[in-house]
Amino acid sequence: MNLGLQGKVALVTASSRGLGKAIAMELAREGSRVAICSRSRDRVEETAAAIRRRTNAEILALTGDVSQGDDISRIVEQTITQWGRIDILVCNAGGPPSGPFESFDDVAWMRAFETNLLSVVRLVRAALPHMDRGGRILTIASSSVKQPIPGLILSNTMRAGVNGLMKTLAEELAPRGILVNTICPGRIATGRLQELDQAAAEREGISPDAVQDRVVRQIPLGRYGEPEEFARVAAFLASDANSYVTGATLLVDGGMVKAL
Ligand SMILES: NC(=O)c1ccc[n+]([C@@H]2O[C@H](COP(=O)([O-])OP(=O)(O)OC[C@H]3O[C@@H](n4cnc5c(N)ncnc54)[C@H](OP(=O)(O)O)[C@@H]3O)[C@@H](O)[C@H]2O)c1
Numbered sequence: 001m002n003l004g005l006q007g008k009v010a011l012v013t014a015s016s017r018g019l020g021k022a023i024a025m026e027l028a029r030e031g032s033r034v035a036i037c038s039r040s041r042d043r044v045e046e047t048a049a050a051i052r053r054r055t056n057a058e059i060l061a062l063t064g065d066v067s068q069g070d071d072i073s074r075i076v077e078q079t080i081t082q083w084g085r086i087d088i089l090v091c092n093a094g095g096p097p098s099g100p101f102e103s104f105d106d107v108a109w110m111r112a113f114e115t116n117l118l119s120v121v122r123l124v125r126a127a128l129p130h131m132d133r134g135g136r137i138l139t140i141a142s143s144s145v146k147q148p149i150p151g152l153i154l155s156n157t158m159r160a161g162v163n164g165l166m167k168t169l170a171e172e173l174a175p176r177g178i179l180v181n182t183i184c185p186g187r188i189a190t191g192r193l194q195e196l197d198q199a200a201a202e203r204e205g206i207s208p209d210a211v212q213d214r215v216v217r218q219i220p221l222g223r224y225g226e227p228e229e230f231a232r233v234a235a236f237l238a239s240d241a242n243s244y245v246t247g248a249t250l251l252v253d254g255g256m257v258k259a260l
Contacts, residue, residue: 004240133177186253
């Protein structure tokens with residue numbers, strides 16, 4: 001299948017590691033020009049160099065914190081200065097901390113809101129004027145939009161908001177030929193997942209391996225997913241080959257979520 005990603009301009013946020021990096025790599029492999037960003041200049045430049053080496057694609061390395069409105073405006077402006085338009089916007093951010101309801105004060109809730117929900121609003125608002133017919137917007141959420149995850153109340157709450165936002169945007173932007181989808185990782189082997197397993201292990205006084213064994217037993221495919229497997233789904237949704245999927249909330253979870 002020809003995905004039609006050759007020559008597209010993509011902005012993938014929070015992409016020096018993990019799922020964002022894997023998506024940037026996949027889009028670059030398919031011939032897109034990709035702007036990547038993260039808070040650490042060293043990490044984002046290292047990742048840009050690695051993607052260039054593997055794909056020969058044009059990669060723009062940007063530094064910024066997506067929880068900050070000014071940083072988002074600057075990241076979008078720098079992408080436009082470089083390439084003049086945005087065809088594909090992939091909204092991603094680091095996940096909020098785990099913990100029970102009573103462990104979070106207003107500051108923690110506001111931080112999660114700014115990082116995981118308001119960032120999507122701001123990114124779409126900044127990028128939209130530079131997106132034409134054929135544009136694609138994707139947000140990385142979580143399987144928790146279908147089945148909340150114990151101990152992740154901040155994430156569970158913000159992802160639900162993102163899901164509502166994206167579904168509404170899909171309808172509003174359809175007449176402009178822009179497709180909008182939410183892609184939801186179940187358990188994909190990244191640094192974030194290691195941190196979550198470690199936190200669960202500490203809470204329960206067991207080893208991270210024991211946590212992983214227990215989780216894997218709930219995944220019909222019997223393993224954590226690889227970032228590349230997630231990225232291939234994202235690349236399809238972001239591509240011209242996807243011409244009729246919009247407003248979808250797609251799980252990439254090896255069958256983990258049991259809801260219909
Ligand atoms: N992996 C999974 O199975 C899974 C499951 C459910 C949901 N998710 C969600 O999917 C998203 C990506 O997860 P991941 O597993 O890829 O995480 P990860 O391995 O921890 O990578 C996070 C990436 O985001 C960047 N980042 C973090 N906060 C940022 C910010 N405020 N502004 C800009 N960049 C930022 C990090 O770079 P810097 O540190 O350099 O900024 C890094 O490149 C997260 O929201 C996570 O909660 C993941």
